[in-house]
Amino acid sequence: MDIFKLKKNRSDVKTELFAGFTIFLTMMYIVPVNGFILSDAGLPMDAVITATALITILATLFSGLWSNTPIAMSVGMGLNAYFSYGLVLGMKIPWETALGIVFLSGILFVILSLTNFRIWIMTSIPMNLRRAISAGIGTFIAFIGLKQMGMISANQATLVSLGDFSKPEVLLGVLGLVLSLGFYAYKIKGAFILAIILTSIVGWIVGIGSVPTQIFSIPASIEPIAFKLDILSAMTLSLLPVIITFLITDMFDTLGTLTGVGTRAKLFQENNKDDKSLQKTLEADALATTAGSLLGVSTTTSFIESASGVEEGGRTGLTAVFTAMFFVTTLFMLPLFKAIPSNAIYPVLVVVGILMFTELGKIEFDKTDFATKAGIFLIVMLMPLTFSITNGIAAGFLIYTIIKLIKKEQKDLNLGILVITFISALAFIL
Template identity: 80%
Template sequence: MNLFHLKENSTTVKTEFTAGFTTFLTMMYIVPVNGFILADAGLPMDAVVTATALITILATLFSGLWANTPIAMSVGMGLNAYFSYGLVLGMKIPWQTALGIVFLSGLLFILLSFTNFRVWIMTSIPMNLRRAISAGIGTFIAFIGLKQMGMIKAHDVTLVTLGDFSDSHVLLGVVGLLLCFIFYAYKLKGAFVFSIAITSIIAWIFKISPVPHEFLSVPASISPIFLKLDILSAISLSLLPVIITFLITDMFDTLGTLTGIGARANMFQNGKEEDKSLQRTLEADAIATSAGSLLGVSTTTAFIESASGVEEGGRTGLTAVFTAMFFITTLFMLPIFKAIPANAIYPVLVVVGVLMFTELGKINFEEVDLATSAAAFLIVVLMPLTYSITNGIAAGFLIFTIIKLTKREFSDLNIGILTITLISLLVFILQG
């Protein structure tokens, strides 16, 4: 165990084992949830479940061994929803092309991980706009969750209205949502897993969904989605903004996650060794994204649920290795995952969306200027209304830059902001 420097990090194998199991318990939900989300885009759920489990195992294991940090990785919430509902269903892009977009964004991330670009982009974009992007993605996936549960539905006059709450499936979603909120409020480890399990049992008892006839099986083949990405179709000027969106969002997500976890575990500080760990974790994240697209899943990223393992004392890559080992069990759980009713899954999207939306509260709107307020508003509102993370970011950066130029506040603009603004302008030109 010298590889992980346990003694130097004041931890033990037992502590790392407990931390790894805790992380597994808190993020196990991603396997069935991602299966449901990508299945909506037309990918076969059986293959997606296996691919999600595989990329989680491989990426987390690689992160632990390469970076020696307790960071677990899997398919990112938010971008998987954008993949299915924004690109495939919204923009009518074939899922094979969407996988090509994920691959290219990951490839760019790999190349940029070996440069100072990550520092440049993070210092170029104001913190308040980064917070607005996180909040906007939160509203987007929460909106999707509510729609998929039937709690809201389309309306010819008002566009959106309340769903039919006399429907047993909708009521099941309400129960699942309440359980999600209550368990998370009590900081229960594995809150999402327990809410999904209890909601499923309720559905089986009241015959809202069929009871599973078996609980374990051999892993499903990933051949229907393995290496099915279409990279050539993704290399298009019209899709460049989408590739950049995946790149920037993944980068923000990862760096935000690592910053939060690092603050709790005293990692990723200014020392040379910690900076190397941060660099290697970013490299692992980037490589995992491209590898995941080859397996047939959307963007892979560092999971904030890794913080639960850190709270249990996990300090090294051994925590991640144990987490990866526990995820091997999910390869054999397909019958259970398929028996889970959809409205036991989609409440998770709403709660995750709420958690991401809280980033908006960190913006002091009494002190920020109109450019920031307008940009934040458009980012948060347009993402769910247009079913597009790209449109929200583009509109936000355009209004921010236009107001700053109009007021001649040139010092608040830099090459990073201007570059993203030009790409944002391209978004609307190409759509027009």
């Protein structure tokens, strides 16, 4: 265990074991949730569930061994929703091409993680716009969750309206949402997976979904989705903004997660020149995204749920290794996952959306200039209204740059902003 430097990090095997189990409980929900989300894009649910479990195991294990940090990784919430509902269903892009987009964004992330690009991009983009991107993705996935549950529905006169709450399925979704919010508010470990289990039991009792006849089975084959990505179709100028969107969102998501977890665990200290853990964690994240697209899933990223393990005392990569080992059990839970009613799953999207939206609370609007306020507004509003993360980011950066130019505040427009603005313009032109 010396490779994890437990004594140096003031930890021990028992502490790391419990920390790993805690992370497993808090993020286990991603396996069935991702299965439901990507299956909406036409990917076979059985294969997706196995692939999600596999990439979680492999990415988390590699992260622990390579970076020696308690950071778990899996398929990212937000970009998986964008993959299914924004690209495949919204833009009518074949899921094979969408996987090619994820692969290319991963390759770019791998290359850039070996350079100082992350420092350049982080210093180029105002913090408030970065927070707006997180909040916008939150509104996007919450909107999707509400729509899939039937709590909101299409309306010709008003575009959207309240759904039909007389339907048992909708009421089941309401129960799942209340349970998810309540358990999370009380900081119960495994709040999401517990809410999913209880909602499913209620659903089975009232006849929504079928009670599983067995819980464990041999893992489904990933052959229907593995290595089915279409890279050549993704290498078109019209899809460049989408590739950049996946890249930037993954990078912000990862850096935001690592900053939050690192602060609590006293990791990634910038004043320590010998600390290479941040660089190595970014490299692991980038490689995981690339590998995930080969297995047949959307962008893989660092999970904020890793903070739960840090709170339990996890300080080294051994925590991540134990987390990966616990996730092996999910490979054999296909019958249970498939029996879960969909409205026991989608409430999780709403709660995750709420958590991401709270990033707006960190913005001091009374001290923010109008260009930034306008950019924030369009980013947050247009992501759900246009069903596109790309459109939201593009509109936000365009209006920010235009207002800065109108007010002759060119000094605030560095090269990074101008490059992203140019790509944003391509998003609308193409």
